[in-house]
Amino acid sequence: MSLELSVVMPCLNEAETLAVCIKKAKGFFAKYDINGEVVIADNGSTDGSQDIAKSLNARVIHVEAKGYGNALKGGIEEARGTYVIMGDADDSYDFENLQAYVDKLREGYDLVMGNRFKGGIKKGAMPFLHKYLGNPVLSFLGRLFFKINIGDFHCGLRGFKKEAFYKMNLQTTGMEFASEMIVKSKLNNLSIAEVPTILSPDGRTRPPHLNTWRDGWRHLRFLLLYSPNWLFLIPGLILLIFGFLGSALLIIQPVELNTITLDVHTLLYTATSIIIGFQFVLFYGLTKIYAVENNLLPKSNRYQKLFKFLNLEKGLIIGGLFVILGIVLTVISVSLWQATNFSNLEPTKLLRYVIPAIISLQLGTQIVLFSLFFSILGLKNAS
Template sequence: MELTILMPCLNEARTLGVCIAKARAFLATHAITGEVLIADNGSTDGSQTLAVNAGARVVPIADRGYGAALRGGIQAAHGRFVIFGDADDSYDFSALLPFVEALRAGAEVVVGNRFRGGIGPGAMPFLHRYLGNPVLSWLGRLFFKVPLGDFHCGLRGLNRQAFAAVPLQTTGMEFASEMIVRSSLHGLRIREVPTTLQKDGRDRPPHLRTWRDGWRHLRFLLSFSPRWLFLYPGLAMILGGGALMLRLMYGPLPVAGVTLDVHTMLYAAALVLVGVQVTLFAIMARTYAITAGLLPADPLLKSLWQRITLETGLVLSAVFIALGVAIGGLAVVGWRDRAFGSIDPVDTMRLVIPSMLLLVIGVQGCFASFILSLLGLPSDQRRGA
């Protein structure tokens, strides 16, 4: 069988029959050997009986959620290719030929673009059309280098054999993001084709919740991009705070009529410290995600682990601690020169703050080295430990 046209369903009796009729007509018109499969997520309005009477196959999906329904439907599909879309008559199941042609040409994931194909009046809420979808699509392109203009179009196709290697876990609306992100990370060939979107035929509110599901999409994108969530912000804090702290070590800094001094230096040191912690989180998160199988192997990180061992981290941490002790020693020497009496705290803090920062980074580095060495072990060795 070449094609399965899959529709997730939860109480879609009003529009399900129309969608099935269009899908079956498409298969007949283009002489495609295929099936219409309904992944029912617990409908109580008779959708299952309606679907069977309309000529579709129904598979019940016990786990609730859009993602759960699609994952179960894809597993139950018989076709070499699977094209899925909502059963609310917002997508035209009689116009799937561009998806089929792209899959036949070698694409492993095909995503529709509603902005290129056309969006009917009232088909997409204002916030989705001009804020949510453009912003999340831009973040997807930025984080994962996926050249898609409509990251969350619900009409998609896939090569079932190639897609079987992609591990999927989400059960909600964020499945749309997970599918693209994981496909990209696993090197699948992704294409985009124009498609249309019309106002759905439901007589009830949609299952999608703007702010809740928008946040779930954003959370998923950030969680699967440790570089943008942790690494880049961490490095920016280190560079910005470090540059300001180094400048203030040499004396006050006048800026626009305001003089920055040791109080600002203390905040700059705190910024560096937070930046180091966040950067360590990036390395830990990436390492864990790879060893746990959530992300594919990273050749750069693998090469890094081959060169930087636990002992390397401990030695580097010891260097930071030694520098902190040395700079702190200079502050003590200055205090000794004043017979351990009263000193100017402003001048002393220019040495004490960097000393404290280096000591804390060194101690953190020691413990982080042990944690990273543990995370870098294969999962079976971690279980044995």
């Protein structure tokens, strides 16, 4: 008979709580007549956790590569069930109450997330910073960046189809594995459901493996790197709009703000904003290509259209026009200087030509170079 459910628990010195977690999971199988197994993904325990698991007839998978994500991937890959439910072996999650997850999986959902904020967080179960800052902020950013209607991105108890796990193509090895699973499910158009889950205090006497600031940063870094729109494109567009509007006003004439006069010195900053913003946009394009071509992000129709719309010829033409504009403005600047027999000029007048000339030359050169590099990256797409 084929197994319906595998309960996978990552394990690193969990001798204090491992037995109770395994017994609860097996009790759940018996209570609901589910053909299941318990898989312990051991990540190098030295406290006898492996012997405890074997004595309770749980399968022990030895995972040499260190890290929360590595341990889970090793256990999930060896799981034999159609469905997999993963959860920490610290007795903070109740493995006797998994039916809500199984019901959603049977309904056809690819990923079923627990929500501790809806189910209830018992006193002392979650540190203050995690409860009121870390989890809410990171979950909000996840919803904002990826348009995922999930209230608790970091709940450690979650279920998924085994076939869906391979579609996710998860790459991370640490605690950010939890965020990647949700993001990759969304990016691959997998169906996601959420069920209330109760979080109890950690049953161990030793400190948890989770490091508040280090692992929080790893989650935030992952969300940013997997969302080049928010990391590069949106900040770049804001800088470009601010730079172009500010420069356009200051090139015409100084801007008076009550007793303050904004002149060519401010123009230098607005012009620099254009360059920095354009760099952000270029990095967005390069990051997107790298992520897609290295299977970090799935290909989309918009991505395919990008290569059809942007090509070497268009880039060379646009870049060339900017270079020509820069040269023309440079010639005008030199002509103004020549008209005074190359004597001293009023800086505020000449810089209104010189600064746009320099910016045009820089933009033109960057567009040409980016177009060349972009066309090299797109060779595989064009073939």
